[in-house]
Amino acid sequence: MNTLKVLKDNPNNDNKNSQIMSFIEKNINRIVRGLGLILVIIALILILSVAYVYFCVILPSRCEQPLIVRVIETVIAIWLLFSVLETFRRAALKEPGTPPPDLLSEEESLNIKASHENQIENQNLEEEYQPYELDGYRWCSICNKVKPPRTRHDRISNSCVLRLDHFCPWLNNTIGYHNHKFFILFLIYLSIGCLYAIYLTFPSFLQELGFSSSTKPVEGKLVFVCILCISTLVGVLFLTGWHFFLLLTNQTTIEFYLFQALKAEAIANGRTFQNPFDLGYRKNFEQFFDLQNKTWISFLWDFSPKKGNGYHFATNNKNTVDHTNQNIHWI
Numbered sequence: 001m002n003t004l005k006v007l008k009d010n011p012n013n014d015n016k017n018s019q020i021m022s023f024i025e026k027n028i029n030r031i032v033r034g035l036g037l038i039l040v041i042i043a044l045i046l047i048l049s050v051a052y053v054y055f056c057v058i059l060p061s062r063c064e065q066p067l068i069v070r071v072i073e074t075v076i077a078i079w080l081l082f083s084v085l086e087t088f089r090r091a092a093l094k095e096p097g098t099p100p101p102d103l104l105s106e107e108e109s110l111n112i113k114a115s116h117e118n119q120i121e122n123q124n125l126e127e128e129y130q131p132y133e134l135d136g137y138r139w140c141s142i143c144n145k146v147k148p149p150r151t152r153h154d155r156i157s158n159s160c161v162l163r164l165d166h167f168c169p170w171l172n173n174t175i176g177y178h179n180h181k182f183f184i185l186f187l188i189y190l191s192i193g194c195l196y197a198i199y200l201t202f203p204s205f206l207q208e209l210g211f212s213s214s215t216k217p218v219e220g221k222l223v224f225v226c227i228l229c230i231s232t233l234v235g236v237l238f239l240t241g242w243h244f245f246l247l248l249t250n251q252t253t254i255e256f257y258l259f260q261a262l263k264a265e266a267i268a269n270g271r272t273f274q275n276p277f278d279l280g281y282r283k284n285f286e287q288f289f290d291l292q293n294k295t296w297i298s299f300l301w302d303f304s305p306k307k308g309n310g311y312h313f314a315t316n317n318k319n320t321v322d323h324t325n326q327n328i329h330w331i
């Protein structure tokens with residue numbers, strides 16, 4: 001008890017604790033990055049294992065099928081393998097985007113910085129305080145630069161990220177404005193790839209369970225691929241559905257929780273709140289996949305870089321924000 005009291009009363013402890021927390025935070029970033037690298041390697045091994053089983057086991061085992069069927073199946077398999085690997089590569093290696101230091105004029109930047117510092121001083125906030133934001137410019141005291149709308153500081157990469165969504169350990173990369181589209185495409189192609197592999201290997205799986213009258217010996221690799229793809233599909237479909245909901249309603253994972261809090265606050269005060277970036281399902285979808293003047297289905301094979309700079313976003317004008325004092329004006 002005495003030791004605890006001494007620790008609590010010692011004024012140097014706060015400083016020491018913050019140093020320890022800072023040290024742990026830096027090392028956690030390294031651990032997360034290290035684990036992410038291992039997960040990326042595991043993901044690639046699993047994807048390539050399925051591809052190996054297809055070309056070395058499934059394809060030879062389907063020699064009884066007509067040639068045209070085998071050709072079509074092989075073309076589909078190659079297309080899916082290419083799409084999974086290419087969207088994986090782009091989502092994992094493409095930088096999510098960070099705002100440049102000269103985004104605004106020096107005078108505008110200094111005004112935003114002064115406003116931020118006043119807020120910290122007046123409200124007795126911590127130096128690294130990150131205000132919630134809707135469609136206004138903010139100051140990041142960690143990067144020491146202006147953050148455009150929807151940009152947030154990512155603690156894993158320790159930088160401001162445009163339209164930050166989350167850090168994906170399986171890609172070992174932060175998902176933001178410039179690679180979010182490839183992240184979703186990767187989920188879609190992984191889901192289709194799993195479904196296709198299940199379609200080809202499910203008869204062997206049924207045979208292994210004793211639900212088949214076939215007398216051919218069961219190929220263990222096919223059963224393994226089938227179980228692997230069923231397990232992967234369950235998780236990936238859930239993730240794909242969640243991210244489709246977010247993109248159709250034009251919000252990031254972080255914004256979803258922020259908007260939920262703002263909605264609850266609005267309801268408690270007898271008001272309503274609507275996501276200011278929500279332009280309707282169709283426009284949100286077109287905006288996310290850059291589909292202006294294109295058919296909607298073309299998002300599946302459009303692997304071109306994300307258009308726009310990630311600094312400006314159209315709003316529905318249902319809510320507006322006073323940038324100087326954060327008061328939200330309700331509809």
Ligand SMILES: [Zn+2]
Pocket residue numbers: 140141142143144152153154158159160161
């Ligand atoms: Zn920052």
